[in-house]
Amino acid sequence: MLSLPDPGSDARAALRAELETLTTEVATDALRDLDTYPTAEIAAIMNEHxxxxxxxxxxxxxxxxxxIDDISASMRRGxxxxxxxxxxxxxxxxxDASECPPTFNTDPSLVVGLIAGGDIAIRTAVEEVEDDPHAGEADMNSMDLGPNDSVVGISASGRTPYVVGALQYARSCGALTVAVACNSDSAIGKIADHAIEVIVGPEIIAGSTRLKAGTAQKLVLNMISTITMIRLGKTYGNIMVDLRATNSKxxxxxxxxxxxxxxxxxxxSTRALDAAGGSVKLAILMIERGFDAQEASEKLAEAMDLRSALDASR
Incomplete structure (x- = not known):
């Protein structure tokens, strides 16, 4: 039988007191009879929240x-x-990390996601690992961090020990650190170079931070990866010109x-894309400037992004 810590212990009492201070853990009194509401009313309440x-x-x-500006600068340095x-x-x-290769043609090692408990935790809850700051440190150590890396620690409560340990280790390696939390004055925010604290308030189900907090985190991560890739020249205007065409769509x-x-x-357009080996950037350069694939590739390598390559070849 699993042996759980004594709920009356001083440590548990301290943790309960800490959770009482977090807005994401608040139980809203107005919703104390939520389970008795009609489905349509619950849906409307969730939508309002x-x-x-x-x-x-x-x-x-x-x-x-x-x-984002600091992350972009760090990534430009490799x-x-x-x-x-x-x-x-x-x-x-x-x-968010897994969407970058098909969307922006990045190497899978460039944007990486780590989760407490490893790959099994992607589909199966491995809740106890989040309480171990040493596990966060060990996972960061396995990444061979350097001063040009950026580590974004994500925790709705802002106090998850695993994330705390990861950010502390990342800082010790000189990496840029960013905290994304949904409570103010968060523990991870105090560690990080950048504290992004998005205060969404209590959840419709007290403490269920996969709801508003999860949505807020998703929006922030969308901004971090997308705008960073824009800054790195992965788009031309609002067009994905560095996508990886791995399926028919x-x-x-x-x-x-x-x-x-x-x-x-x-x-x-299709002929140019074929001649460019499926590269949107090269196909556009070939059409707009009359280059062959080799010339377009050389111009793009010199300029680093499509807009600069087009401007330099006028």
Missing amino acids: DRDVPVAVAAALPRITAA GRLIYVGAGTPGRLGIL LRARAERAVMRVTGRAPAE
Whole structure:
């Protein structure tokens, strides 16, 4: 039988007192009979609560912006973006990281998500690991961190020991550190170079931070990865020009991207894309500047991004 800590111990009492101070743990008195409400009313209440999230994210935009600028600068120097979290925050980090290769054609090692408990925790709750700061330190140690890396610790409560340990170790390696929490004056915020604290208030189910807090974290991570990739030249305007066409949908999207930027017909755009080996950037350069694939590749390597390459080749 699993032996649990004594609920009456001093440590547990201290933890209960700490949780009492967190807005994400508050039980809203007005919803004490929530389970008796009609389904339509519960859905309406959830929808109303969810409207608080973008407002809370907007309040944190200056801190989000500052973090993105520093992350972008670090990645231009060759660093990685590493998300770390436990439970829902860890899964959100992995989700965001896993979308970068197909969307922005990044190497899978460039944006990485780590979760307490390892890969099994992606689908199965491994709750006890989040209480171990040494596990967070060990996972960071396995990443061979350097001063150009950026580590984003994600925790709704802002106090998760696993994330605390990870950020402390990251700082000791000279990495840029960012905290994403949903409580003010958070423990991880005090550690990090950038504290992004998005205060969404109590959840409709007390303490169920996969709800508003999870939505807020997803929005923040969307901004971090997407705007960083824009800063790194992975888009041309609002067009994905560095996507990886790994299926029929993405191939069609790549063809449409070439057509949108160049204004050329489908047949010409498709031919250029084929000649460019599926690279949207090269296909656009080839069409707009009359280069062959080798010339376009050289110009792009010199300029680093499509807009600069087009401007330099006028």
